[in-house]
Amino acid sequence: MRTQLFEPFTLEPIRFIDSEGNPTFEFSLEDIGLTVEDLKKIYYYMVLVRRFDDKGMILTRSGKAAFYVEAKGQEAAQVASAYAFEDKDWIIPAHREHGVYLVRGYPLEEMFAQLMAREMDPNKGRQMPAHWGKRELKILTISSPVGNQIPQAAGIGMAINYRKTDEVVGVYFGDGAASQGDFHVGLNFAVVFNTPVVFICQNNQWAISVPRKRQNPELPIAHRAKGYGIEGFYVDGNDPLATYSVVKYAVDKARNGGGPTLIELQTYRYGAHSTADDPKRYRDEEEVEVWKKLWDPIKRTRMFLEKNGWWNEKAEELLWKRVEDELNRAIEIAENSPFPGPETTFEDVFSYIPDFLKEEMDELLEEWKERERLGLVKKHH
């Protein structure tokens, strides 16, 4: 891999592909450590996330899921950053990172089962919809308080140091979370204990209705790394090659004992904050259109692939069809998964169910049977 493709603390975002899909300087994929197949895979996941969002919205609007959070517009930031980690690494998400889960191989049917609170969900429907997590993939379950995952990442990094393993932690958060005290607490601990943590801020320009300029001074968030004595990189997060390169550099550095890095991925949230939000009340639609027109991650990646002769109309058509089929099949499987039984409310907190909980559980199950008999609750099997 060629080194020195980018520098820390730039005032303009690090960018490899321009808005027309052309390289901004001379490089080859090999310089970045990727193959054409890798880039096609990254592109596949980006399209998968975009269509996953459409399906998530449809499930919510049709009453099958109670809540949804779109990642639309942030596909490159999520997919290309996740691509830089290894399976043994820890992922600590905020609330909008499903592109990251998909890259790590979170089964699609389990993703949808979570949204619809079905038995197949690894957390058995006990979390808010769109709050995924899967132990086997070393993805922590999302907890809603903004920024609380940042000190947790430092803590996991400290545990890795104690255990002397070569795992790395990737922690994701938004521009809004970067204004929380937890951001500074997490960074400070991570630096003082020289932890293998990569801090990834997806700056999507908005924290619900609060714009970026109301949160931070003019300097990029990445420049705050200076105050902690570590490197900070300001990156075009809608450019998968720039994103992958910088995150891979930080992951390798962390694995080799070089400590934490702060990365700001500049991106944009196309949709509402969540299905409980209406951005028309605070955001100019024209701003959204400019991002879509100039900086759309999917459009730019496709143009780059095509201009290099690695992609064409036919491949594009097949890809969207494949994605559509995979998503529809997964939804069908998830919908066929029953709702979890009421007893699952009591499981997985203690290694066994203590007597006092057992009593409560028996009481609930009795009551449940009666309610089923009266037709007040749906039978779950």
Ligand SMILES: Cc1ncc(C[n+]2csc(CCOP(=O)(O)OP(=O)(O)O)c2C)c(N)n1
């Ligand atoms: C401590 C706390 N305060 C407020 C909220 C409500 N809330 C949820 S997400 C959010 C904005 C987060 O913005 P950002 O970190 O930029 O992430 P984004 O939603 O843009 O991805 C807020 C204020 C919360 N969940 N927790």
Ligand SMILES: [Mg+2]
């Ligand atoms: Mg934000």
